[in-house]
Every structure is written in structure tokens, then in C-alpha cells.
Amino acid sequence: MEAKVKPQDPRPGRHAARRDEIIQAAWAEAETRGLSAISLTEVARRVGLRQPSLYSYFASKNALIDAMFAQAASSLLHQIEQTDYPASPRDGARLVARTVLQFGVSNPTQSQLIFQRTIPGYEPSADAYAPALQMQDRYVRKLADAGVTAPADVDIFTALVAGLASQQLANDPGGDRWVSQLDTVLDMFFAHLDRRSRT
Amino acid sequence: MEAKVKPQDPRPGRHAARRDEIIQAAWAEAETRGLSAISLTEVARRVGLRQPSLYSYFASKNALIDAMFAQAASSLLHQIEQTDYPASPRDGARLVARTVLQFGVSNPTQSQLIFQRTIPGYEPSADAYAPALQMQDRYVRKLADAGVTAPADVDIFTALVAGLASQQLANDPGGDRWVSQLDTVLDMFFAHLDRRSRT
């Protein structure tokens, strides 16, 4: 899948490093212009290159976006996996919710690319989508450990987190007006589960 | 604010009618290309005009988008105001939630323009924003009638509705997988209120 080109710089890994720089520049571009309005000319300028030179690293603009998708998904997956979860399964579910919510509001552009279909003409490749699937698997597993197994309950749980994230980003970006309600909302959710299981 | 031009067609209101046609075409364009990628050339083609002719109706592309914003906000406001609310205030709050959620999933493009800031370089004018404010006022009032007055509770309520809408649109567009959970989620919410007020 990777272009087999000999980098000018003899140091191994230089090509990959430059590639990462470009992806970073593309994120910066997306933050200012919007995800769907990334300009390769601007991305190149940010890393001190001319626009055609990017084609030594990415076969097309979509290939660059695909790399961004894979990076964002891997990043969230990594955060979920590296988290130190408490013994209580229910607290574990709470923590994974907090991790995802925190990622969402701290990295709005990454989240937009991963969670919404907002780039016209772009569909993630199977390779790029793999970490996203793995991430969802971890997420669902954490919920299952806490007894959230019914599909409808999983849907509600994800909607609660997504709702807080979307409101936070749209109406109080950078703040914590909605994020601070996560515990209350999860109390609500688990009280609902408990009440239902008692009957 | 309105251009004072004499329409060729002598019938009064012809100009305004054509204007509405153009806005409708722009919505259709936004649905296929995405909101931020509307092309005036395509919009013109859809109404049987050439692209420069649009400038007899809108001073700029942003002016067209502003008209779309105003129309979408007015449409949702109208739906909220025309709804026949039940006597029970709590059922009233449930119904306004359902109305907003239904609008959101039935009109994803309109909702995106109203509720998210997703068009780079566009900010709604004061005129266009007015119906949006009025809509929010009705919404908050309905919640207050049902005893949802604490700002934090209002925030949670809106997040619940937004969460169902965002998940529905992102993961099951056209379906009702999340919409069908609205009643359960509202049960959860009001049970939470009741439980808290009992102590």
C-alpha cells in the first residue's frame, strides 16, 4: 500500500516523519478552514514544501484524508486502551464514557472525521477503518462488563455521550458546561437500569 | 434590506416566488453536495437560470445562505408554535422534544445549518438569527412549564435530544433506531427530576 520511494535523506524513517508532519499540518488546516475545505497548497506551505511535492507522500488528497482518519481513530483507540480502569465494571463504563467525551471535545476536528460523515466524496478505506472498529469493540465490551448488554441500552448510552459532546462543541467550545453534566447523566442512566431490573 | 428591482413579470410577488424557488434549489444542492459545497452554478441550473442571474435575487452566496438559515429557523419555529400541546406540562415538554427531534432527523441539512457552525466564513445576520432566538425561547418556556427550570437541567434535556438526533443521523439515517428511544430517555430524565425533588 505504501509507495516504495527512496527518500533523499539517507536517515531511515525520514520519509515517515515527513509524512507525519504533513498530516499534522493538514489537521491544523482543517481546524482553521474546516475539514472539507482543506487546501493542499496551504498544507504544503505549512511544511515548507510546494504543493506538487505532497504527491511524493500521498497519492491523492483522499489518501491524505484517509491517513488522517486512521491517525484519529488510532489515537482514540490508544487512549481507550491505555486508560487504567477501576475494578468496578460500572465505574469502568463511566470512565470509558469520560474518555470518549473528553477526546470528542478536545479534538473536535478528529471526532468530526471519525464519527460523522461530513467529507463529501470521502469514504474511509478498510485499513483506515480498522482501528475505528477495534475502538468500538473495546467500547461495547466495557459497557457489557457493566451489564449494559441490550442493544437499545447501548444505543442510549452512546447517545448520551454524543449529546453532551455535540452540545458542548456547538454552544460552549472550550468550556465544560455540558461535560460537567456527565456524572449526573450517567447517574440517570444507571438509575434507570436499576429501576428496570428491580421489576 | 431588499433590492428594489422591477421584475420582468408584472404579477406582484413573482420576484419573491422565484426567490423561494432558488432557496429550495439550494437546499437540494446542499443535500447532495453538502452544505459547505453549494455551487451557485448548480443552483441556477436547477431553476433554469444561468449563474449570474442569481445576483438579481441575492447579493452574494452568503446572502443566499443567510436566507436559507432564516427559512430553516422559521420553519422549525413554526412547527413548534403550530403544535397542539396537551394539558399536562410534562407531556408538553415531551412533545416539544419530539417535535425538535423529528425536525432534526427529517431535515438534517436544515438542522446542521441552524444548530452547528459548519459553514466556513458564514455567520447568520441578526435578521436571520431572530427566528432562531424566538424558537429557543418557546423551547425553554415549554420546559419551564414542566418544571425544568434549573439551567443545568435544561442543558441536560437539550443534550438528550441532540444526542438522539446526532446518533440517528450518523448511524441510521432514515431509520428510527435512536428516535424510538426518546420516550425511554425522557422517562429517565423525569425520573431523575422526581427522585431528586423527593429528597
Next chain:
DNA sequence: GTCTATAACGAGATAGAC
């Protein structure tokens, strides 16, 4: 009001020298 023509710009992508 609508048209043709065009200005002015920017995009993504390719060719080929170095």
C-alpha cells in the same frame, strides 16, 4: 431580469528537469 462573456482566483493533479 436574463443573458453572454470574462475577470480573477483557487483547486487537484501531472510532466519532466534537476
Next chain:
DNA sequence: GTCTATCTCGTTATAGAC
């Protein structure tokens, strides 16, 4: 691998005839 030059296409917006 990076560059210059260029192709091709698209966009918003304006000028001016009718």
C-alpha cells in the same frame, strides 16, 4: 524528493448588451 510549469476544471463575481 523537490522543484517549476502547466493542464484542466471549478468557483464567485462583475460588465454590459438586450
